[in-house]
Amino acid sequence: MKTRAAVAFEAKRPLEIVELDLEGPRAGEVLVEIKATGICHTDAYTLDGLDSEGIFPSVLGHEGAGIVRELGVGVTSVRVDDHVIPLYTPECRQCKSCLSGKTNLCTAIRATQGRGVMPDGTTRFSYRGQPVFHYMGCSTFSNFIVVPEIAVAKIRADAPFQTSCYIGCGVTTGVGAVVNTAKVQVGDNVVVFGLGGIGLNVIQGARMAGAGMIVGVDINPAR
Numbered sequence: 001m002k003t004r005a006a007v008a009f010e011a012k013r014p015l016e017i018v019e020l021d022l023e024g025p026r027a028g029e030v031l032v033e034i035k036a037t038g039i040c041h042t043d044a045y046t047l048d049g050l051d052s053e054g055i056f057p058s059v060l061g062h063e064g065a066g067i068v069r070e071l072g073v074g075v076t077s078v079r080v081d082d083h084v085i086p087l088y089t090p091e092c093r094q095c096k097s098c099l100s101g102k103t104n105l106c107t108a109i110r111a112t113q114g115r116g117v118m119p120d121g122t123t124r125f126s127y128r129g130q131p132v133f134h135y136m137g138c139s140t141f142s143n144f145i146v147v148p149e150i151a152v153a154k155i156r157a158d159a160p161f162q163t164s165c166y167i168g169c170g171v172t173t174g175v176g177a178v179v180n181t182a183k184v185q186v187g188d189n190v191v192v193f194g195l196g197g198i199g200l201n202v203i204q205g206a207r208m209a210g211a212g213m214i215v216g217v218d219i220n221p222a223r
Contacts, residue, residue, distance in 0.1 A: 060141050
């Protein structure tokens with residue numbers, strides 16, 4: 001099939017919107033139509049050529065939300081028309097890392113993700129007969145993507161795509177910093193420096209944790 005995508009053909013070169021060929025899902029994979037995507041600083045970092053795992057040409061983007069359009073053989077956890085977000089840190093629940101509670105280090109996809117390919121070592125994108133690589137296992141700067149079944153999480157059908165797309169990175173980074181790193185407890189006072197996407201989600205995480213006083217600090221008066 002065809003899909004339009006914003007492709008990073010090389011470092012420090014503006015993204016180009018082109019039509020790519022996209023192979024459909026193989027066994028254990030899912031085709032997702034991306035309805036909304038965020039733009040993370042990590043995408044810019046990679047495009048600037050600073051990422052040691054940056055591979056070109058590739059389809060960047062890792063904060064997305066969309067709808068399942070096709071299932072590969074054997075997929076059981078989601079159905080066609082389910083609303084989902086792609087996960088760049090999925091968990092297979094079978095590898096050593098997952099079984100030891102360190103699901104953020106799941107090796108099922110991480111082993112190939114840094115090489116811009118699917119777990120079977122191939123890419124589903126191509127342009128004029130040449131391979132185009134995946135990015136962080138997501139590539140949400142494309143209208144359609146193919147990802148492993150374990151790399152999608154189902155969300156409510158009434159959840160807005162334009163906000164749900166941030167859950168895959170900005171939300172989990174901010175909330176995770178509060179819950180897992182700072183370990184904020186009920187009644188704690190919290191000061192957040194920088195009220196961008198992650199900072200605002202740190203505030204949300206602090207509220208969820210029951211913090212007492214929450215102070216936001218930013219040099220931008222609009223925030």
